[in-house]
Amino acid sequence: xxxxxxxxxxxxxxxxxxxxxxxxxxxxxxxxxxxxxxxxxxxxxxxxxxxxxxxxxxxxxxxxxxxxxxxxxxxxxxxxxxxxxxxxxxxxxxxxxxxxxxxxxxxxxxxxxxxxxxxxxxxxxxxxxxxxxxxxxxxxxxxxxxxxxxxxxxxxxxxxxxxxxxxxxxxxxxxxxxxxxxxxxxxxxxxxxxxxxxxxxxxxxxxxxxxxxxxxxxxxxxxxxxxxxxxxxxxxxxxxxxxxxxxxxxxxxxxxxxxxxxxxxxxxxxxxxxxxxxxxxxxxxxxxxxxxxxxxxxxxxxxxxxxxxxxxxxxxxxxxxxxxxxxxxxxxxxxxxxxxxxxxxxxxxxxxxxxxxxxxxxxxxxxxxxxxxxxxxxxxxxxxxxxxxxxxxxxxxxxxxxxxxxxxxxxxxxxxxxxxxxxxxxxxxxxxxxxxxxxxxxxxxxxxxxxxxxxxxxxxxxxxxxxxxxxxxxxxxxxxxxxxxxxxxxxxxxxxxxxxxxxxxxxx
Amino acid sequence: xxxxxxxxxxxxxxxxxxxxxxxxxxxxxxxxxxxxxxxxxxxxxxxxxxxxxxxxxxxxxxxxxxxxxxxxxxxxxxxxxxxxxxxxxxxxxxxxxxxxxxxxxxxxxxxxxxxxxxxxxxxxxxxxxxxxxxxxxxxxxxxxxxxxxxxxxxxxxxxxxxxxxxxxxxxxxxxxxxxxxxxxxxxxxxxxxxxxxxxxxxxxxxxxxxxxxxxxxxxxxxxxxxxxxxxxxxxxxxxxxxxxxxxxxxxxxxxxxxxxxxxxxxxxxxxxxxxxxxxxxx
Numbered sequence: 022x023x024x025x026x027x028x029x030x031x032x033x034x035x036x037x038x039x040x041x042x043x044x045x046x047x048x049x050x051x052x053x054x055x056x057x058x059x060x061x062x063x064x065x066x067x068x069x070x071x072x073x074x075x076x077x078x079x080x081x082x083x084x085x086x087x088x089x090x091x092x093x094x095x096x097x098x099x100x101x102x103x104x105x106x107x108x109x110x111x112x113x114x115x116x117x118x119x120x121x122x123x124x125x126x127x128x129x130x131x132x133x134x135x136x137x138x139x140x141x142x143x144x145x146x147x148x149x150x151x152x153x154x155x156x157x158x159x160x161x162x163x164x165x166x167x168x169x170x171x172x173x174x175x176x177x178x179x180x181x182x183x184x185x186x187x188x189x190x191x192x193x194x195x196x197x198x199x200x201x202x203x204x205x206x207x208x209x210x211x212x213x214x215x216x217x218x219x220x221x222x223x224x225x226x227x228x229x230x231x232x233x234x235x236x237x238x239x240x241x242x243x244x245x246x247x248x249x250x251x252x253x254x255x256x257x258x259x260x261x262x263x264x265x266x267x268x269x270x271x272x273x274x275x276x277x278x279x280x281x282x283x284x285x286x287x288x289x290x291x292x293x294x295x296x297x298x299x300x301x302x303x304x305x306x307x308x309x310x311x312x313x314x315x316x317x318x319x320x321x322x323x324x325x326x327x328x329x330x331x332x333x334x335x336x337x338x339x340x341x342x343x344x345x346x347x348x349x350x351x352x353x354x355x356x357x358x359x360x361x362x363x364x365x366x367x368x369x370x371x372x373x374x375x376x377x378x379x380x381x382x383x384x385x386x387x388x389x390x391x392x393x394x395x396x397x398x399x400x401x402x403x404x405x406x407x408x409x410x411x412x413x414x415x416x417x418x419x420x421x422x423x424x425x426x427x428x429x430x431x432x433x434x435x436x437x438x439x440x441x442x443x444x445x446x447x448x449x450x451x452x453x454x455x456x457x458x459x460x461x462x463x464x465x466x467x468x469x470x471x472x473x474x475x476x477x478x479x480x481x482x483x484x485x486x487x488x489x490x491x492x493x494x495x496x497x498x499x500x501x502x503x504x505x506x507x508x509x510x511x512x513x514x515x516x517x518x519x520x521x522x523x524x525x526x527x528x529x
Numbered sequence: 530x531x532x533x534x535x536x537x538x539x540x541x542x543x544x545x546x547x548x549x550x551x552x553x554x555x556x557x558x559x560x561x562x563x564x565x566x567x568x569x570x571x572x573x574x575x576x577x578x579x580x581x582x583x584x585x586x587x588x589x590x591x592x593x594x595x596x597x598x599x600x601x602x603x604x605x606x607x608x609x610x611x612x613x614x615x616x617x618x619x620x621x622x623x624x625x626x627x628x629x630x631x632x633x634x635x636x637x638x639x640x641x642x643x644x645x646x647x648x649x650x651x652x653x654x655x656x657x658x659x660x661x662x663x664x665x666x667x668x669x670x671x672x673x674x675x676x677x678x679x680x681x682x683x684x685x686x687x688x689x690x691x692x693x694x695x696x697x698x699x700x701x702x703x704x705x706x707x708x709x710x711x712x713x714x715x716x717x718x719x720x721x722x723x724x725x726x727x728x729x730x731x732x733x734x735x736x737x738x739x740x741x742x743x744x745x746x747x748x749x750x751x752x753x754x755x756x757x758x759x760x761x762x763x764x765x766x767x768x769x770x771x772x773x774x775x776x777x778x779x780x781x782x783x784x785x786x787x788x789x790x791x792x793x794x795x796x797x798x799x800x801x802x803x804x805x806x807x808x809x810x811x
C-alpha cells in the first residue's frame with residue numbers, strides 16, 4: 022500500500038467514524054418527486070396473446086397481479102392451462118414456416134421497428150414496470166426499458182448477417198421456442214429472450230412471471246403496432262403449472278429458461294432425450310472481491326450497486342463481499358454509513374434508491390435467511406430507514422462475521438442482504454470466491470491491472486466485472502458457469518443459442 | 530519361431546496403464562480371442578480424480594503448447610503407423626480400411642493442433658457496449674468431460690469426439706469402442722509419449738451400457754459428449770449438476786467425412802464464455 026493511499030484511507034476512516042461528518046439534521050430532506058402515471062391506462066383484465074390477438078383463456082380463469090409497493094391489486098390476468106399452452110404452441114408452429122421464409126432483411130426491419138416503438142413508449146413501460154414489479158422508477162427508466170430496446174436493435178442487426186457470424190456454416194432456425202422468464206426484470210428478460218429468437222428465424226411462446234406479467238402483455242401491443250406477423254410471438258400468463266405445461270410441450274424445439282437452479286435442473290430432466298435445445302440462466306452467489314489497494318470509495322459504491330440494485334433481486338447480485346482483512350474494518354464502516362443513506366420507499370419517486378420487495382413470498386424467503394444468519398452467529402447490520410406501512414419491504418442489510426459454511430454465504434437470498442467475509446491473499450480470495458456450486462458473476466476491485474487479469478482468469482464465473490459491477494449490454498454475453506446454467510444471452514454467443522448449424526450435434 | 534509377446538489391453542488413467550480394480554475383463558466382439566480390462570464405476574471415479582489433476586496442467590498450459598502437444602500426437606501416430614494399423618485390424622478393419630483410417634486420424638489431429646491457438650480469435654470478442662468500458666469475452670474450458678465414442682470407426686470416431694474437447698482445454702475421460710477397443714487404448718500409449726500431461730486424457734475400456742450412465746451421474750464430471758441418438762436417461766442423470774450434454778448423431782458413413790469432423794462448433798458445447806468489463810477513465 023502506498024503512503025498516499027494510507028493517508029487517504031486514514032482520512033476516510035476518520036470521516037467514516039463520523040467525527041468530521043457533516044450533519045444537516047432534518048434540514049435537507051428530499052422533496053417527493055413522484056413520476057406521473059396518468060398518461061397510460063391499465064385495463065381491468067388482460068387476456069392471453071395468441072396468434073396475434075388477445076384471446077380469453079380456455080381455462081376461464083384469471084388471477085390478480087398486485088403492486089408490491091402497496092399490496093393493492095392492479096388488474097386481472099388470464100391463467101393459461103394446458104389447452105391454452107397447446108393453442109399458443111400451435112400458433113407458433115403455424116407461424117414458423119412463414120417467418121423462416123422471410124429474408125434476414127425483413128426480419129431485421131420488424132426488430133428495428135419494435136426497438137423504436139419501445140423507445141417511443143419508454144415512459145409508459147417504465148411506469149408500468151415499476152407499478153407491477155416494485156422496482157424504482159430510476160432503474161426502470163434508465164436500465165430496464167432502454168436495455169430492452171437495445172436488445173431489439175442489436176439483434177435486428179444480426180438477422181441479416183448470420184452468415185457472417187458463423188462462417189463456413191449454414192445457420193438455420195431452431196424452430197418453435199418455449200421461454201419462461203422470472204419476475205425480477207420482466208420486460209428486459211422478455212426482450213433478451215425474444216429478440217435473438219426472432220432474429221434467428223424462430224417463433225416463440227413466452228410465459229411471463231406470474232407476479233409481473235403486465236409489461237410483457239404491453240409488449241404484445243408493441244408487436245401488433247409493429248405489424249409483426251400473427252403467431253410469431255405468443256404470451257401465456259399463469260403460474261408454475263403453466264410454465265411446466267409449456268416447457269414439457271412436445272412441439273418445442275428449444276426451451277430457454279431464466280430462474281432458479283432447482284427448476285432449471287427439473288427442466289433439463291423433463292426435456293431429456295428429445296433433442297430439445299436448452300438455455301438455462303439460473304441462480305448465483307457472486308463474490309465481490311475488494312483488495313486493500315482498491316479505490317475504496319468507488320468500491321463501496323460498487324458493492325452497494327452490486328447488492329442493493331433492484332432490491333437485490335438479481336441473479337448476478339454481488340451477495341458475498343470478500344474484503345481483504347487489512348481494510349475490513351474501514352470498509353465495513355463506510356458500507357454501513359452508505360447503507361444508512363439508501364433511500365427506501367415509493368418506487369415511483371425519482372429519488373428512490375430501493376423499492377419494494379417483489380412479493381410476500383420473496384419477503385418471507387429473505388426474512389427466513391436473515392433469521393438463519395442471526396441464528397448461525399453472524400453479526401447483523403441494518404439500515405434504520407423507515408419502511409412504508411403497506412406493501413412488502415425490507416431494509417438494506419449486511420452481515421459481518423460470516424463463515425463460508427453459513428446459509429447466508431451459500432444460498433441465494435435474492436434480496437438486499439450482503440454477507441461480508443475476509444481474505445488475506447489473492448489465492449485465498451479465488452478459493453473462497455469459487456467455493457460455491459454457482460458461477461454466474463464476480464467482481465474485482467483493485468488498482469493492479471495484472472492482478473485483475475490473474476484473478477479474472479481464475480474466477481469460475483460467466484461475467485467478471487472489474488472495478489465496476491452489474492453492467493449489462495446486448496453486445497456482451499451473459500450467462501453462467503457450473504450450476505448457474507449454460508448458454509448465453511447477448512453478443513455472438515447469445516445469437517449462437519438461437520440457430521442450429523447442421524453439424525451433426527444434438528442437445529440432450 | 531519365438532512365441533510372440535502378447536499385449537495386455539489396459540486403461541489409460543492419470544498417465545498410467547492400470548487394470549480395472551474390478552479384476553474383470555471382456556472379450557470384444559470384433560476379436561473375442563483377446564481379453565480387455567473391463568472398466569467399473571470405481572475405475573471411472575479414479576479417472577475423474579486423475580482428470581481433475583490433469584485439467585489443472587492442461588488448461589494451465591498456453592494454447593501454443595497445447596497445440597504442439599496435439600501435433601506431437603499426430604507425429605506419434607505417424608511414427609507408429611504400422612502398429613496402429615495392426616490395432617485397427619485386430620478390431621476387424623481390412624488393411625485398406627486401416628490405412629485410410631489412420632490417414633484420416635492423423636489429418637484430423639493436425640487440424641485440431643492448429644486450431645488450439647485460434648480459439649479466442651474465433652470464439653472470443655471485444656464487446657462494443659454502450660458506455661466507457663473495455664469489454665471483451667473469452668472462452669474457457671468447461672472442466673472434466675466424459676466422452677463416449679461410437680462403436681466405429683475405432684480410432685477416428687474416438688479422436689473426432691476427444692479432440693474438440695481437448696483443444697478447448699478440458700480434461701477427458703473417454704470410453705472407446707467396445708467392439709474394437711484396441712486402437713482406442715493404443716491412443717493412450719501414443720499420448721503417454723506425446724507430453725500430454727497425466728490425466729488430461731484418460732481412456733477407460735468397457736461396456737458402454739455400464740459406463741455411460743455412471744459418467745452421466747458423476748457430479749464431478751462437467752460435461753458429456755456421446756456418439757449416438759439423444760438418450761433421455763443420460764441427460765436426466767447429468768441434470769443433477771447441470772452437465773453440458775451433447776449427442777453426436779452422425780450416421781456411420783459420415784464418421785469418415787473429414788469436412789464434418791473438422792468442426793469448430795463441436796468445440797463450443799464444452800467451453801464457457803466469460804465476459805469481462807473494465808471502466809475506461811483518465
